[in-house]
Amino acid sequence: MTKKKAAKPMTTAQQLGSIVKSARQIMRKDKGLNGDLDRLPVLTWVMFLKFLDDLESLREAKAELEGKEFKAAIDAPYRWRDWAAKEGGITGGELISFVNNDFTVRPDGTKGEGLFAYLRELQGENGQMDRRDVIATVFSGLHNRMLNGYLLRDVIDKVNGIHFNSSEEMHTLSRLYETMLREMxxxxxxxxxxxxxxxxxxxxxxxxxxxxxxxxxxxxxxxxxxxxxxxxxxxxxxxxxxxxxxxxxxxxxxxxxxxxxxxxxxxxxxxxxxxxxxxxxxxxxxxxxxxxxxxxxxxxxxxxxxxxxxxxxxxxxxxxxxxxxxxxxxxxxxxxxxxxxxxxxxxxxxxxxxxxxxxxxxxxxxxxxxxxxxxxxxxxxxxxxxxxxxxxxxxxxxxxxxxxxxxxxxxxxxxxxxxxxxxxxxxxxxxxxxxxxxxxxxxxxxxxxxxxxxxxxxxxxxILKYDEDGTLFAANLDLKNPNSLEALEHRPPLELLESIAKKEKQIFSILDGLKEQLSGGHE
Missing domain, CATH: 3.40.50.150 (Vaccinia Virus protein VP39)
Structure with missing residues (x-):
């Protein structure tokens, strides 16, 4: 028997492309969504929170190595790692309630604000603007339009496979994101x-x-x-x-x-x-x-x-x-x-x-x-x-x-x-x-x-045209190219001849100058 070759691991770009494709297929099944403009925001806010959590993890690790205190932008149990990172975790109506409701049972079993409600109320510390204010403003006008919690769980599981922990992956995602913006x-x-x-x-x-x-x-x-x-x-x-x-x-x-x-x-x-x-x-x-x-x-x-x-x-x-x-x-x-x-x-x-x-x-x-x-x-x-x-x-x-x-x-x-x-x-x-x-x-x-x-x-x-009383009546900047073939075709013959004669004089002047330079170089 011939052994099957082991499948090559997917590159980051292939992985991200596969996630986006699968996520689109999943989201098309949700009857609560109408058209691409509804689908793309779902994928975007999910990716935003995953990216933010990976970024926070990197900064936390760096702060620990440097012996510095680290203050997270998002606290537990609202971090991605708390409610989204476990594949097959909170799902269905429980997931939709946690994401959408103002008050709910949270993934850790405690009662409190829902995810979006919490994110909208974030504020920078000591009156200073920071990433918390950015997050709050982002989610202040955002709504989760995916109503099927099981399909939303599938999207989350797909996105969870992305790990924003290297510059290569960041650049890859940046290119993917540009593609998403074009689709938008x-x-x-x-x-x-x-x-x-x-x-x-x-x-x-x-x-x-x-x-x-x-x-x-x-x-x-x-x-x-x-x-x-x-x-x-x-x-x-x-x-x-x-x-x-x-x-x-x-x-x-x-x-x-x-x-x-x-x-x-x-x-x-x-x-x-x-x-x-x-x-x-x-x-x-x-x-x-x-x-x-x-x-x-x-x-x-x-x-x-x-x-x-x-x-x-x-x-x-x-x-x-x-x-x-x-x-x-x-x-x-x-x-x-x-x-x-x-x-x-x-x-x-x-x-x-x-x-x-x-x-x-x-x-x-x-x-x-x-x-x-x-x-x-x-x-x-x-x-x-x-x-x-x-x-x-x-x-x-x-x-x-x-x-x-x-x-x-x-x-x-x-x-x-x-x-x-x-x-x-x-x-x-x-x-x-x-x-x-x-x-x-x-x-x-x-x-x-x-x-x-x-x-x-x-x-x-x-450009500025005034009447006899000095009142402005026109300021037309919409000027056509006078050198285009179309413009030349509509110019009077005498004007064309004058233009040609003027250009010939310019050419002869340039040639005379070149002659003087060349003759001067041989003296």
Missing amino acids: RDAAGDSGEFYTPRPVVRFMVEVTKPQLGESVLDPACGTGGFLVEALSYLEGQCATVEDRAMLQGSSLYGGEPKPLPYLLVQMNLLLHGLEYPQIDSGNSLRFPLREIGDKDRVDVILTNPPFGGEEEKGILGNFPDDMQTAETALLFLQLIMRKLKRPGKGSDCGGRAAVVVPNGTLFSDGIGARIKEELLKNFNLHTIVRLPDGVFAPYTDIPANLLFFDRSGPTDEIWYYDIPTPDGRKKYTKTKPMEFGEFADCMAWWERRHENTFAWKVSASE
């Missing part, structure tokens, strides 16, 4: 604004160049894509223990009012190594602009604010009377301008921002025009990158743009860069998304700017 985006439909394609995020971070010691904010952070990318960028600048402490304690800030994305951004940042994510769970627009002072301002803002939505009247009252609009993107644009540091207030050139906006923001008039007038007169809108169609597929076909501005002074001229789609394609799609490498030409141009097929510049004075 794909299932979100009209709510998919909280996910921005990673190539776009990375490009915005790399050209904005946040520096260690600067404060970085995303006031509409969703699942945390910008903050994770900024964290990775800043980690490369850490050389000492003090640098890392600065990164951990005073570098990254966010705001996200929706309970589910709030949970996701917390876990996403924890998985990427940020020990205490500083994410505000309230609406970033809730503060009157006039009350935002220098202490509230930051060095860098990176964000993709929601657009197309409408804010309640109480929020609109936080903005100047002539700047109140129902369009959320325009409200966030005002907030971003207000939140940037002024020159001389801890920054020589003032704060800087990179913001995703829809086309409507560029050509809006009325209140939109007045907001853009303030942007051009009081800020330096130095660059607008026009993204190709389909970058945000499948949620919207609305073209998007990237605004880059700072507080170094008023806008003199605006550079535009029109990123083309790859040859042979009209637009990006969900199955063929944009890749980071397609920003390469724009990144090379960024440092040494010149007009070319994709880049052109305009004077700010050409």
Whole structure:
């Protein structure tokens, strides 16, 4: 008889993939769940508590070796190891009662608060914010929607097989988690604004160049894509223990009012190594602009604010009377301008921002025009990158743009860069998304700017249009590429000839200069 070969042990990645697949199958059997947006939160909060318990175990062991006191964020019998780690443990109605009820019989046989009720009431010690506050805020708006305790037990047993006790497993889970976030985006439909394609995020971070010691904010952070990318960028600048402490304690800030994305951004940042994510769970627009002072301002803002939505009247009252609009993107644009540091207030050139906006923001008039007038007169809108169609597929076909501005002074001229789609394609799609490498030409141009097929510049004075009484009536930033084939086809013949003659003069001037250099070298 031939001996069967022993099955190779599964890699961490395979194990995690298998767990997610099995958990999905289990959760589809629960009639209390409707669609992927219900299923994914169940898996997420279960993974969050398992990850947290493993992290606490590692810290406890480290503290013991160093002879230091360790204070757990979650006490018994609410730790994962107390109620979830034993396979086939508390299950059925008993498990659902422990998780969901305000008061229940706990796994150790004592009576007390249910799991979610306990977690929602956690507080940092001595009035100091710590991980307990993060956990409490995460679970404050979260509900367990899985009503079948036996199926929930199966999910818990699957997740219990993950052990977050090595950097390799952390990185593997981070990649898996990114996949889950993409699935969340794909299932979100009209709510998919909280996910921005990673190539776009990375490009915005790399050209904005946040520096260690600067404060970085995303006031509409969703699942945390910008903050994770900024964290990775800043980690490369850490050389000492003090640098890392600065990164951990005073570098990254966010705001996200929706309970589910709030949970996701917390876990996403924890998985990427940020020990205490500083994410505000309230609406970033809730503060009157006039009350935002220098202490509230930051060095860098990176964000993709929601657009197309409408804010309640109480929020609109936080903005100047002539700047109140129902369009959320325009409200966030005002907030971003207000939140940037002024020159001389801890920054020589003032704060800087990179913001995703829809086309409507560029050509809006009325209140939109007045907001853009303030942007051009009081800020330096130095660059607008026009993204190709389909970058945000499948949620919207609305073209998007990237605004880059700072507080170094008023806008003199605006550079535009029109990123083309790859040859042979009209637009990006969900199955063929944009890749980071397609920003390469724009990144090379960024440092040494010149007009070319994709880049052109305009004077700010050409954007702001006033009538005879000096009243603003237009501020259109939605300018088409004058160098595109489509634009050339519609230009008058005389204008084309003048343009060709001008370019020929430039070429001959360059050639004359080269001749002088060459002849000078032979003397």
